[in-house]
Amino acid sequence: MSPWVIEGLIGEPGRTVAIKDSLDVAGWPTQCGSRALQTAAPALRHATVVQALLDGGWQVAGKAVLHELAFGVTGINEWSGTPVNPQAPDRIPGGSSSGSAVIVGQGVADAALGTDTGGSVRMPAACCGVFGFKPTFARLSREGVYPASSSLDCVGPIARDLVTLTALMAAMDSTFVVRTPPAQVHVGLLDVACEPAITMALQEAMSAWGWTWERVSLPLLDPAFEAGLTVINAETWAAFGHYTGQGLLGADVEARLLRAAATDAEALLGAEAVRVAFTQQVDRLLERFDALVLPSLPRLPPLLAEVQAGAPVIDLTRFLRPFNLSGHPALSVPIAHPDSTLKTSLQLIGRKGHDAQLCAVAAARPANAQPQQ
Numbered sequence: 001m002s003p004w005v006i007e008g009l010i011g012e013p014g015r016t017v018a019i020k021d022s023l024d025v026a027g028w029p030t031q032c033g034s035r036a037l038q039t040a041a042p043a044l045r046h047a048t049v050v051q052a053l054l055d056g057g058w059q060v061a062g063k064a065v066l067h068e069l070a071f072g073v074t075g076i077n078e079w080s081g082t083p084v085n086p087q088a089p090d091r092i093p094g095g096s097s098s099g100s101a102v103i104v105g106q107g108v109a110d111a112a113l114g115t116d117t118g119g120s121v122r123m124p125a126a127c128c129g130v131f132g133f134k135p136t137f138a139r140l141s142r143e144g145v146y147p148a149s150s151s152l153d154c155v156g157p158i159a160r161d162l163v164t165l166t167a168l169m170a171a172m173d174s175t176f177v178v179r180t181p182p183a184q185v186h187v188g189l190l191d192v193a194c195e196p197a198i199t200m201a202l203q204e205a206m207s208a209w210g211w212t213w214e215r216v217s218l219p220l221l222d223p224a225f226e227a228g229l230t231v232i233n234a235e236t237w238a239a240f241g242h243y244t245g246q247g248l249l250g251a252d253v254e255a256r257l258l259r260a261a262a263t264d265a266e267a268l269l270g271a272e273a274v275r276v277a278f279t280q281q282v283d284r285l286l287e288r289f290d291a292l293v294l295p296s297l298p299r300l301p302p303l304l305a306e307v308q309a310g311a312p313v314i315d316l317t318r319f320l321r322p323f324n325l326s327g328h329p330a331l332s333v334p335i336a337h338p339d340s341t342l343k344t345s346l347q348l349i350g351r352k353g354h355d356a357q358l359c360a361v362a363a364a365r366p367a368n369a370q371p372q373q
Contacts, residue, residue, distance in 0.1 A: 009061060011054045016061040017168065018103045018112040021080075022070050023047040023155070024144035025060060032146055033066040033080045036240075036248035047144025049113065049155050049172045056171030061109045064099030068253045069240050070115055070146070072096055073123055073317055074307050078250055082304075087129045087342050091301045092313075094124030097158065101128040104158050111159040111168050115145060118232050119320025121156035122332040126296035126345035129334045131165050132158045133359070136352045137327030140172055147239035152232055152324040166359050179360035185209070187348075187361075188216040188289040192319060194298035197339045202295060202346050205335040209365040213293065216285055224278040224322035227271035229314075231325065233260035234268055271325075279326040286328075286351045291361050294319050296332040296345035319347060329355045333362050 009016075010025065019025055022032045024043035031037040045051075050060065065080040067073070075098025076082045085093040086105035093102050097114025101124035104112050114121040116134040125132025133156050140155045147153070155172075159165035169176045189202070206213055218224075237260040243249055244257050285292060297316055307313055323330045329350045334343040350358030 009059055011059040014057045014059045016109040017053055017058045018061050018064045018100060018109040019050055020066055020097050020100050020114045021063040022066060022115055022146045023050060023113060025050055025063060028063060030146060032070065033068045033077050035079045036243040048141035052172045058171060064103055064112055066098055067095030068250050070096040070117060070120060071236050071253050071256060073313055075124060085128055090303055092127060092304055092307055094127030094301060096120040097124050100158050101125050101130055104130050104160055111157055111164050114156055114158055115153055116156045117150060117153040118228055118324050119317040121158060122296050122320050122330060123317060125158050125332045127301040129343035130158055130160050131162060132156065132332040133165055134330045135355050136329045139355060150235055162359060162363050176356050179356045181360045181364035185211040185290050185361055185364045187211055187213045187291050187293045188285055189213040190292055190294040191215050191217045192294050194295050197337060198295045198344055200338050201335055201344050202293060205346055218281055220274065220278040220281050221322055223274050224325050225318045227274035228321035228325040230263055230267050230271040234263040237261050275325050278322065282326050282328055291358055292349040294347050296347040300340060300342055323349055328352055329358050331358055331362055
């Protein structure tokens with residue numbers, strides 16, 4: 001099955017953008033990759049960000065499939081189809097914005113919109129070798145986006161290059177003004193546990209770009225990952241739990257939702273306390289640096305066959321999910337892997353509200369540096 005659903009072009013001819021099927025596009029049903037919503041009525045109006053893109057001269061090329069109900073990291077979806085990773089067809093495309101990243105990676109559309117609740121833009125972008133951006137929480141409107149209520153979820157763009165990505169952001173947000181890259185970049189390189197080749201890839205990329213860095217730590221990174229899981233479980237159960245027990249959901253999402261139902265008020269209170277403390281910790285570090293750097297993923301995306309056989313995948317978001325909890329802008333940047341033909345991904349974290357500056361940092365590379373795209 002094709003990794004996207006074409007139902008006709010919307011808008012005047014121009015740069016094309018695919019829309020994750022958890023955002024409303026007028027005249028098309030929003031099915032969120034789920035049999036539970038297969039009879040949904042066509043949306044009456046565009047999501048606010050979709051309307052902004054149309055007003056800005058973009059053309060909607062179609063809707064992209066996703067991990068069911070945007071509640072998974074692999075992108076595997078037996079009902080609507082699993083998009084094929086353009087870097088490696090035998091590996092997962094990543095979720096939940098799987099189709100959005102695949103379409104961009106294949107060159108079928110100029111860009112795509114995804115949503116990111118626990119890494120769901122940055123994760124598939126990293127798997128598919130493209131750029132993925134999670135803006136500061138609440139910077140972009142979520143009107144017309146499912147689920148309707150979330151303290152974590154952000155609409156975010158996916159593109160093959162930063163110029164296109166920032167153009168997409170500027171079209172959706174008039175306050176996003178593209179910035180000139182700084183002449184010098186000084187970042188905090190977070191000390192995290194990942195495959196040694198990933199660490200080497202980050203350092204080689206930053207050296208090639210002429211960046212300087214200091215090693216730093218975020219002691220609450222792991223607790224923030226766990227707290228992010230707690231919050232997303234509670235909020236996704238509240239949004240979609242009523243679909244369980246009816247044979248309407250894939251086995252993986254049904255099981256995750258039923259586990260999520262056990263999230264209690266005490267766990268949520270603890271998660272909110274971690275949210276406050278972790279956010280303050282990140283803010284303090286960012287007073288010293290242009291950005292923080294860490295891997296997007298701790299390893300290369302796993303093989304589809306391994307995941308389908310039950311290999312664990314939740315660790316893949318342990319560097320992504322914490323920044324949904326804190327609300328900081330985060331950008332996944334494709335870079336060369338020293339031991340593979342596949343690209344891996346460097347993640348940049350910026351100050352809240354300084355989204356354009358974070359993108360400018362990512363673009364700060366000497367003229368003779370090898371492009372990492």
